Amino acid sequence: MRIVMLGAPGAGKGTQAKKIAEKYKIPHISTGDIFRANIKNGTELGKKAKSYMDQGMLVPDELTVSLVMDRFKEPDAQDGYVLDGFPRTIPQAESLDAALKESGSQIDFALNVDVPDENIIQRMSGRRACVKCGATYHLKYAAPKKDGICDSCGEELVLRDDDRPETVEKRLNVYHEQTQPLIEYYAQKNVLKEVDGTQDLEDVFRDITKILQ
Ligand code: ADP
Ligand code: ADP
Ligand code: ZN
Numbered sequence: 002m003r004i005v006m007l008g009a010p011g012a013g014k015g016t017q018a019k020k021i022a023e024k025y026k027i028p029h030i031s032t033g034d035i036f037r038a039n040i041k042n043g044t045e046l047g048k049k050a051k052s053y054m055d056q057g058m059l060v061p062d063e064l065t066v067s068l069v070m071d072r073f074k075e076p077d078a079q080d081g082y083v084l085d086g087f088p089r090t091i092p093q094a095e096s097l098d099a100a101l102k103e104s105g106s107q108i109d110f111a112l113n114v115d116v117p118d119e120n121i122i123q124r125m126s127g128r129r130a131c132v133k134c135g136a137t138y139h140l141k142y143a144a145p146k147k148d149g150i151c152d153s154c155g156e157e158l159v160l161r162d163d164d165r166p167e168t169v170e171k172r173l174n175v176y177h178e179q180t181q182p183l184i185e186y187y188a189q190k191n192v193l194k195e196v197d198g199t200q201d202l203e204d205v206f207r208d209i210t211k212i213l214q
Pocket of ligand 2: 010016
């Protein structure tokens with residue numbers, strides 16, 4: 002099963018993608034997580050990506066697509082995956098389609114996790130992230146067991162640099178301009194499924210599993 006997660010920054014794509022990956026035993030591929038891991042490790046790719054990310058801008062398509070193509074070569078990605086944060090532009094979606102066509106496969110579901118902008122700011126300001134293992138929490142809606150500490154690996158949780166309100170606004174604009182057109186793109190391919198992302202996260206997941214049955 003090949004799944005694309007669509008939705009604004011902070012809509013809950015990552016939260017749901019992790020649950021999907023666990024239930025359906027497919028890898029969760031998050032371009033944001035891969036960029037953050039590279040930044041943490043001080044790689045060349047990380048240095049390039051950081052300058053864009055901190056400004057709330059998208060990393061250039063060329064860089065992003067080649068990174069995903071490399072990830073697709075890993076053995077665990079041969080039978081399916083849930084893509085989180087990719088594609089984010091029409092050219093990225095076209096590159097993905099071209100690669101899938103070559104291997105005789107296709108995207109089965111594009112899940113649009115729909116959350117209005119008004120709710121996004123609140124979700125992002127309360128988000129806390131573990132840079133070590135990629136786990137995500139929310140101060141109010143998904144609190145860690147111990148304040149400020151990652152449940153899964155014990156690392157200290159941080160507010161991401163790009164989750165500050167000034168940057169969130171910029172990211173929302175970028176989303177509406179460059180990423181939202183993908184909803185229509187996947188609708189035309191007849192794989193688009195809408196999910197009400199304003200519900201509790203367990204209810205969102207229940208709706209998703211109904212779609213994926
Ligand atoms: P969120 O989950 O809040 O939407 P992500 O972790 O997916 O955020 O992405 C964080 C940042 O990483 C983005 O704002 C962007 O700068 C960069 N990024 C992630 N995925 C992509 C992509 N597919 N294309 C371009 N930039 C990306
Ligand atoms: P995305 O990957 O789309 O940027 P995340 O999955 O990181 O979004 O979620 C953004 C923030 O909102 C996180 O702090 C997360 O814990 C929280 N969150 C996710 N889903 C829900 C939900 N259904 N209700 C309330 N908060 C949520
Ligand atoms: Zn962790």
